[in-house]
Amino acid sequence: MTQHTVAALFRRALDTVPTYQPGKQPAVVPGLTPYKLSSNELHLPPLPEILETMADVPNPAGYPDPTASALIAGLSEYLDVPTGHITVGGGASEIISALARVTTETGTETVYPWPSFELYPQTAALNGGTLKPVALTAAHEHDLTAMADAITEQTRMVLLCSPNNPTGTSIKQDNFEAFMERVPSDVLVVIDEAYWEFCTDPDALDGLAAAKAYDNVVLVRTFSKAHGLAGFRVGYAVAQPHVITALRKAILTFSVAQLSQNVALASLHQVDVIQARARSVAAARDEFVTALRSQGWEVPDAHANFVWLPLGDLAERFEDACIAQAIAVRKLTDGVRISIGAPEAMQRVVDIAGKFRDDNDPSSRTKTPAIQPY
Known part of the structure; x- marks a missing residue:
C-alpha cells in the first residue's frame, strides 16, 4: 500500500x-x-477503605451499570445538585473529548488558553474545528479579556482550566463573572477543575456555583488527582440538564468499569x-x-x-x-x-x-x- x-x-x-x-x-x-x-x-x-473496595471485585463477565446510578446519587448528595445535572465518564479527559464531539465540527471554533492542558487542542482539532489558542498573561494566568475578544459567531466552545495545567494559576471569581457577561449564550463554557481540591486561593472561581448559575457552563472534575484514583479513570460533569443529555449521547456506554464506580463512591464517602x-x-x-x-x-x-x-x-x-x-x-x-x-x-x-x-x-x-x- x-x-x-x-x-x-x-x-x-x-x-x-x-x-x-x-x-x-x-x-x-x-x-x-x-x-x-x-x-x-x-x-x-491509598486509603484503607479504597483497598477494601478494590478487594471486592465485581464479576468481570457482567457489564457495569451504564447509568452509574449509585455513584451519581452519591455525587448528587455531595454536590447538592439533582442527578439530572450530573454525568460520569472515563476520567475528565473522556468528558472533555465528548464535549468537543457535541459542539465541534468543521467551520466551528474552540477558544482555549495556552499553555494549558494538552488535550484541548487535540480533541478540538480531531473533530474538525478551528483552534484559537489565547496566550496567558505575563503572570501565567488566563487572559480572559483576550479570550472574550477571540469569540466570534463561529465559536462553539471555550475551555477554561482553574487551577491551570501546567502553570498552576487560578481564575479569579470577579474576572470570570466579567468574562461571562461577554460570552454569548450559545457558546458552551467548560470549566476544568481537575485540581480544585488543592486550590488555596480565596478569590478563586467557584466552578460548582457557576455550573448552577449559568445555562451554558459545564463543570468538569475528576477522581484522578486529589482522590488518587487516576488508574480507575473516573471523571464527572455538572451542568444544566440539556447539556448533560447531549453529553450522555457522546460518552461511551460502559466507559466506567463497575469496580471504578464502586471505588469512586467509596472515596466520595471519605471526602x-x-x-x-x-x-x-x-x-x-x-x-x-x-x-x-x-x-x-x-x-x-x-x-x-x-x-x-x-x-x-x-x-x-x-x-x-x-x-x-x-x-x-x-x-x-x-x-x-x-x-x-x-x-x-x-x-x-x-x-x-x-x-x-x-x-x-x-x-x-x-x-x-x-x-x-x-
Missing part, C-alpha cells in the same frame, strides 16, 4: 491534531530512589479525609515554592499539586538535569512542571535547582533550603 493510499484512509482533520509527546523517564542512578514527578499523580498511599490530604499536599507545595523563590527563581502562584518553572530556553536542560538525578519532571512549551511528591524527592529537586542556577548564573550563588517532612 502506498503512502498516498494510507493517507487517504484518514480524515483531513487528523493532519491538524498535535501528537502527544510523553515525558522522559528518570535515569537509573545507583543509590538514588527514582521519583516520577511528571504526571501530577497523588503520591500518598473529608481526601480534602485534608489535599491540604497537606498544598502545604508541601507552598514550602517547595518558597524554597525555589529563595534561590531566585521566578515561580508563579501555585494552586494545584504541581509547580511551574518558566525557564524558556533552559527548560529542556533543567529537565535533563533532573532526569540525571533519577527525577522525572515534565517539560511543556517553555517551562517545566514539577508535581509534588515525597519530601525526599522535593528536596532533591531543590538541590538540583540550586546547582542548576549556580551553573547557569554564576553571579547568583544560591543557598539551598531544606524541605521539611510532612
